[in-house]
Amino acid sequence: MTSLHFKGRVFVENFHLGVPFHELTPVRSKGLSKKASLHDNLIVEGDNLAALKALLPTYHGKVKCIYIDPPYNTGNEGWAYNDRVNSPLMKDWLGKVVDRDDLTRHDKWCCMMLPRLKLLRELMRDDGAIFVSIDDNEMHRLRCLMDDVFGEENFIATAIWQKVYAPKSSAKYFSDDHDFVLVYARDRDTWRPKPLPRTESQDAAYRNLDDDPRGPWRPNNLAARNRYSKGVYAITCPSGRVIEGPPRGSYWRVSEERLRELDQDGRIWWGKDGNNVPAPKIFLSEVKQGRVPQTLWTWQEVGTTQDSKREVVSILDFDTSEEVFITPKPSSLVRHMLSIATDKDSIVLDSFAGSGTTAQAVLALNKEDGGNRRFVLIECEDYVDNVTAERVRRVIKGVPNVKDEALREGLGGTFSYFKLGKALRKESMLDGTKLPSYERLAAYIFFTATGEEFDASKMRPERWFIGRSRNYDVFLLYAADFEQLKDMALTMDIARKLSRGTRDKLVFAPTKYLDQEFLHRYRITFQQLPFEIYETVDRLAR
Template sequence: MPTLDWIGKRAVVNHHKAVPYRLVKCDQELSAGAAGEGNLLVEGDNLHALKALLPYYGGKVKCIYIDPPYNTGNEGWIYNDNVNAPEIKRWLGQVVGKEAEDLSRHDKWLCMMYPRLVLLRQFLSKDGSIWISIDDNEVQNLRALMDEIFGKQRFVATCIWQKRYSRENREAIGDVHEYLVVYAENPELFKQSRNRVPLTEEQAKIYKNPNDDPRGRWRGIPMTAQGYRPNQMYEIHTPAGVVHKPPEGRCWSTIEPEFLKLKAEGRIYFGKDQKSQPSVIRYLSEVEGFVPWTWWPHDEVGHTDESRKEVQSIFGTQTAFDTPKPTRLMKRVLEIATNPGDLVLDSFGGSGTTGHAVLQLNKEDGGSRRFILVEMEQKIARDITAERLKRVIAGYGETPGSGGGFRYCTLGEPLFDERGQIAEAVKFADLAHHVFFTETGEPLPPVGRVVLCPPPNANKRRARSDAPYPRSPLLGVHNGRAIYLLFNGILDDKKPSGGNVLTNDVLKHLPPHTGPRVIYGTACRLSANRLKREGITFRQIPYEIKTE
């Protein structure tokens, strides 16, 4: 099988492991609306943000959408579309080293994308899908990267989005489209669970109700089919006494008993005069929508002009953000790939169109989808992404508010310092998430989980603001194994390091579990034999905590 290689590849294939797990800090002032609903906007480089969020959301995201830099080489915008952003340059210098000086623009793009896609894959749920906007600058490299990281067998489709409706005359062949490259963790499961595309009002126009049918709007589908089938060649008598036989070369589309049943249910239409050939009535309420296809025309999902106008209507100026996607395009992705209650991740947040579409769709169908957006540029994250979400939530111009809210987060220090010691700022809840995830590969189950950045009054009634809910050294049970953490005096021992050492007394106070137990603590006073008898695996903090 052909493989993709480029200068710098060796340096980045395992780089995601070296990225430290960081603390995620909530900024109450920059958050908005009902902040506890689970929506997050994280300011920071997505490489670090994704690693920090993994213990909380690994394997839980139903739909990832990303709109990474297209690598067009265009400079001078508010958002610089090539990979020469200072943060990325610094990162390439550090990770790829001296070799970075010889990298072409495509090498740099591949170096930037590789570790991010590796991390993104770890967020996808078993029935999840990832959608990537891209154009011809990098589409072939993206496909090769995705085949390598996700596997060829997970490819679903490349959709074509008609981004422009007017002719583009500057090029030899005018460029009016972009791509949406789609992969799914399990394409068969995705096929079974993805939704159909709802009809637009334009498409629904053919459904009418000329006879005030209480079952609503409908259309008549001629009851004939091509060919000759003996049991579909019967005579039909209309209420006005006209007798019909199938037209030349055709038969009825259904057998006689089925026709009579439909007629009894009032689902056969013979025209206003009750004399015409029969049609089967199909109600709009029964139409499930279309199976999605790869052609996404601008009249169905919007175009770049429309997205600029959206930015204008939200911010009062079109220049607030240069490369927004239309909200309708994002809504279409969400309609196909999510259901109410699902989690959506966009790690190249930009103007926040994905968050906007989630809020809007929830308002329309009463759903409770949640979003996580990541945006690297502080100015964009605060002045554009957060501001857009705030306006959508509260309403802008003539547009009523969607309701909802989001938490604004920044990235804090790494959980572990260069010597592998746990940073002072790390609280029980932070380490609990980390330990459970690295031990099991799953986020902490709901019973032990804390809301990422709980609101200030969430822990009022608890003695310590860093305590998870419920506050217990038993983090959770995974495949029959219970995971415990003794840290920060979780057992309320008054001594500074009290309760962090596994002693006879501490063991007596631990919530019971029948089955194997893994206990993390700073030291263990029990003998190897005793541990074996009790079915306990002891792991010493910090040395036996996985940091990769």
């Protein structure tokens, strides 16, 4: 298989596997939800590599549509690769800010992207798709990386977004009028695009010149260029005019017999005087209700870069003269992708969130079609609160003085704000000097097993209960004392006590003394405590 080689590739190839899980700490004051939850709309503050990994327990295989708009690597963005790659040689090279003079800036960009793309793939549903904005700086390298990570058989399209409505006449060579959007499916055989709503201008091409009871139609061309063995014959029009055959180099697209059948069914238009080349009618009622997505996305349909700046400025009350710090995308562009690639209850992820355009697009589409899509946004820069989250707070509540009525009213919805917390490392918990406290182990286990926020106040250690997740009541049989721990097991007696209530139970314990049949009867899923616990117990006992 063809594969892209770049400096540093060997160091980052499997880097995503070693990234530790981090806690996600709720910051209630910054969200718009009564109770912060990882199952709400989300804004996560932090680097997206660690954040994507932290989201894995909750969102593995659940994301229907990913949109990312990573740095284009123009040499002017001032980004620095800051993943903790351990090789000292690599650290020195990778850590420097990437500018135009950096001859290895493309290698660094690939080092940054590869592990993130791998994690993004893990998060996708089998019928999911990913859309990536890019321009000519990295387009060809991105295409190779995407082929590597998603498989070239899952390539769907390269869409061209016409991002300006007028050419830049001051351009030295060519006016740069478009960006690309690369589209890949997680599995091309499973993914299908949604048809887009038909436009008024498309429907206007259908008329009913002969009052056909089947409704409006448009004439099709009878001649086609594809060779067709039954497609050469003379036709006599109702007026008596004889057409000797199709135009040179073309063929009638139906046989003589089929043309007669269509005519008998009133499906052929011969013109008002019955003298035209016959045209098969295409009825509006018989064409697909929607429109197939196209690879050319015009500014009229999805907006321009100017529209997007105006949009952000009007929502965030920026002074128009103020430089809009990032290059936002129009929310109509992201909405276009959502229309192609989401259902009403889909989860949408954007791990390079910038000004939060994706959140607005999700909420706007929900408001329009009564959907319940959810967004997950990740942003690492300082402006994550006063720009990314602030935009979302404002569009939810309503933005006065904007033209768009829905936006003025407020798009509605909630979101929870999380900050990337400490790394959860079993090694540091089980460092051999003492066993972790009940609460510390409970927090680690609850989070890594359910992906949900651990709330210590809900814990009832006297009955082993450590919390309730969306799907389970979770229990932990454990004590930070190795003498007690040695004798601890899930027994029939304990199983009976835990089995009160109708919910499924997830039980962590050193071992169990009952078989599968009883576990099933008591709706218990048994999980053995991490092996490292015993190593620590052994060390302490020595």
